[in-house]
Amino acid sequence: MASENQENVRGLKRVGVWFKGCLEKIMNVLTNAAKDAKKLGEEDPRRVVHSLKVGLAITVVSLFYYFDFLYQGFGVNAMWAVMTVVVVFEFSVGATLGKGVNRAIATLLGGALGVAAHRLASFAGEKIECSVLMLCVFLIATMVTFMRFFPKLKARYDYGLLIFILTFSLISVSGYRDDEVLDMAHRRLSTILIGGSATVFICIFICPVWAGADLHKITASNIEKLGIFLEGFGRVYFQLPNDKNSENQASMDEYKTVLNSKGIEDTLVNFAKWEPRHGKFRYRHPWDQYLKIGSLTRECAYKIDALNGYLNSDVQTPVEIRSKIQESCTMMSSECSCALRELAMGIKTMTRSLSADIHIVKAKTSAKKLKSLLKTGLWPDTDIFDIIPAVTVASLLIEIVSCTVKIADSVHELASLSKFKTPDEKMIKQLSLERVKRTPSIEGSHSFSVVFE
Amino acid sequence: MASENQENVRGLKRVGVWFKGCLEKIMNVLTNAAKDAKKLGEEDPRRVVHSLKVGLAITVVSLFYYFDFLYQGFGVNAMWAVMTVVVVFEFSVGATLGKGVNRAIATLLGGALGVAAHRLASFAGEKIECSVLMLCVFLIATMVTFMRFFPKLKARYDYGLLIFILTFSLISVSGYRDDEVLDMAHRRLSTILIGGSATVFICIFICPVWAGADLHKITASNIEKLGIFLEGFGRVYFQLPNDKNSENQASMDEYKTVLNSKGIEDTLVNFAKWEPRHGKFRYRHPWDQYLKIGSLTRECAYKIDALNGYLNSDVQTPVEIRSKIQESCTMMSSECSCALRELAMGIKTMTRSLSADIHIVKAKTSAKKLKSLLKTGLWPDTDIFDIIPAVTVASLLIEIVSCTVKIADSVHELASLSKFKTPDEKMIKQLSLERVKRTPSIEGSHSFSVVFE
16 A cells, blocks of 8 residues: 555656646747747847738738628628738738739729639530539639740739639629629629728838848948958958957958849849838839849959858968069058948948049959069969969959959949938038947848738 | 711721731731741640640549539538649649649648638637637747748748648638538548649659659759760861761750759759659669759850860960860860760669760770870970960860760769669660660759649
C-alpha cells in the first residue's frame, strides 16, 4: 500500500516535471515571438499601423451585419464586402489600388459575360442549357488561364484575370439554379465596390504608405550606401589609423544589400505606377528613371564588391607598391564618396545637388594622374603577382569613377524630369549640417508577391 | 441637291475608311496576340495542358450545380468549391498542394475560432454581443496581419494567414445574423475540402508538373550553360578559326540567364518542399543542396561574366602576350567546360559522373603551370597596361577552375544524398552519344508570386 502510494507520488512528480518542461518551452517560444515582433515593429513602425488599419477596415465593413438598416439592403452578400477588404488591403497605396481596380473591373466584366452566357444558355433550350454552360465555363477558364502566361498581362493584370475567371464561373453556374442572375451579379459588384472603396479610403487617408515614396527613399539610400563604403575604403586598404574601426566596418558592409535590390525596385515601380500624384510627388514621376538609376547603382555595387574582395583577401600587396598608388586612390575614393553622398542627399531632399559635379571633376583628375603613373610604371624588379592586386584595385577605382559619372548624369536627368528645387544658400547650409538618416528596412514590409483572397 | 449627295457619299467613304482602319488595327492586335500565344505554347507546351486542366477542374466542380442529388447536399455553398478550384490551382503540384493545405488548415482553424467567438459573444448577452464581436474581429485581424510580416511565416504560410483572417471574420460576423454558425462553418469547410481535393487530384494525376523536377532540370541546365561558354571561350579569345561563329556566340551568351536565377530557384525549392516523393525522386530530396549548387553556379557565372567583358572589350592585348598564356588558358577553359558538362549530364540522368574528376585534375595541372609561368614572368619591356588584361583573364580562369571544383564537390554531395546510380559501361556509351537537351523556359511558367482568390 505504501509502495503503491510512493509510486503514485513519483508518477505525479514525473507528470509535474513534464508539465513544467512543456510550460517552459511554450514560454520560451512566446518570449522569442514577442522579441521578434518588437524588432519587426521597431524596424518599421508602419507595419504596426498597417495592421491596425486592416483591423479597422474589417471592423468598419462588418458594421453592415450589425445594423438592420444596412443589412436589409445586401443581406448575406455583405460577405463579399468583408472578403474584398481582407484580400485587397495591401501595405502600400499603389498595391491596394492596383488590386482594387483589378478586382472591380474584373468583377464587372466577368459578371457581364456570365450574365450573357446564362442568357445564351437559356435561349438554347432546357435540354442542352447545362451542356452549353459547361462548355462556356470550360472555354473561358482555359483561355483566360492561358492568358495569365503572357508576361505583360501577368505583370499588371494577373489578379484581375483570376477574378475574372472566378466571377464568370460563379455567375454563369449559379444562374442555372437562381434565375435572378442579373440581380446576383449586381449585388456582388456593388458589395465589392463598397468593400473596395472602404479599403482604398482607409488606406489613403490614414497614415498612407506610398510605394513611390519608398522607391524614392530606397534609391537615395542605395546610392548613399555606396558612398559610405568608398568613404572608408582608402583608410582600410592603406591601413591608415582609424579610431572607430568596428562600427565603420559594419556600415561599410551595408552596400551588399544593394546587390539584391532589383526585386524590390521592380515591385515598387509596379505599385508606384498605380498611385495618383500626391504630396512631394506633385509632378508625374518618371518611375522608369528610378529603374535606370537602380541598375547603374547595382553595376557600381558589383565593382565595389570586387574591391571589397581585395580589402579582405589574404594576399597582401607589399607596402612600397601600395604607397605608390595611395594618394590618387584615396583621393578618388573619397571624392566619389562625397559625390555619391551629395547625390543621395539631393534625391532625398528633392533638390538639385550642385557640389556633386565639383567632386566628380576632382575624382576624374585623380584618375587621369593614376593612369599616367601606371603607364610610366616604375616597377622594374617586382614580381608580377605582387603588382596585379594593386593595379586591379586601381583600375576598379577608375571604373567606379566612370560609374559615378553615369549615376550623376541619370540623377540630374531625374532632377530635371521631376523638377527638383534649386537650393538657395540657407538650404545649402542646413543640408551640410544634416546627415542622411537610414531608412527602415523597406524590403521586408512590401510584399514581393501579389497575394490573394 | 447634287452637292449634298456628293457630301453624303464623301462622308460615307470617310466612315468606311475609318472603319476599315479600325478593323485592320484590331486584326493586327489579334494576329500579334495569336503569334505570341503560339510562341508561349511552343516554348513550354505544359502551359497549354495546365490551362486545359484548370478548365476541366472548374467544369467538374460546377457539376455540383447541375445535378439535383449533388446540389441538395450543399446548395449555394457549392460556390466555395468553385472558388477554391480557381484560387488553389497552380502550375506545379507543389504550389497547388501548398496553397490547398494552407487553405484547408486555415479554414478549419479560422472557422473553429469564429464559432468560439460567436459563442463567447452570445454568452455576454444581447446588448454587448455586437461590441464583443467587433472587438474580437479587430484584435484577431490586427494580430494576424502583423504576423504576416514575420519572414518565416510569410515564406510558407502567408496564404494560410490571410484565409484565417477571412474565415474568422466571415464566420464570427455572419453568426450575428445566422444562428446556425456551426453548420455554416461545417458547410464552408466541407465544400472547400471537396474543391481542394478535386484540384489536387486533377493536378497530380493528369500530366503533373513537379516543381522538384523543374528545379532539378534548371540546376543541370544552368551548370551546362557555363560549360557551353567555356567551350567557346578559348577559340574566341585567342581568335582561332571557327566555322559556325554566329550560332556559337548566341549559345555562349546563354550563361547570362544564370545570373538572375536566384528568384526562380528559391520559388521552386519552396514549392518542391510541399511535394511528396514520386517517380525518379523516390528518396527524400535534399532540396537545400540544390540551393547550394545554385549559389555556387551563380558565383561562377559572375566570374564568367567578367571574362566575357574582356572577350568583347575594345582593349586588344598584343598577340605576342596572348600567345604566351594561350596553351594553358585554352586547356583550362576546355577542361572546365568538359567537367561542367559531365556534371550537368550526371544530374540530368541522375547518375554519378565519373569522368568529371579526371577533367578537373587536368584543369588544375594547367592552372599550376600557368601560375608558375606568370611568376617567372618574361615581360621585360612591355607596357603594364598591355599585360594587365591578359593576366586578369588568366587569373579569372584560375578562379573559375576553383569554382568548378566547388561545384563538382557539391554535385557529388547531392549524388550521395539522393543516391544517384553508378553508371555501367552500356550506359556510359549511351550517355556519351547523347547531348543534354535544352529545357523549355521554366522561369516564365511558374508564378513567382503566390496569388489569391
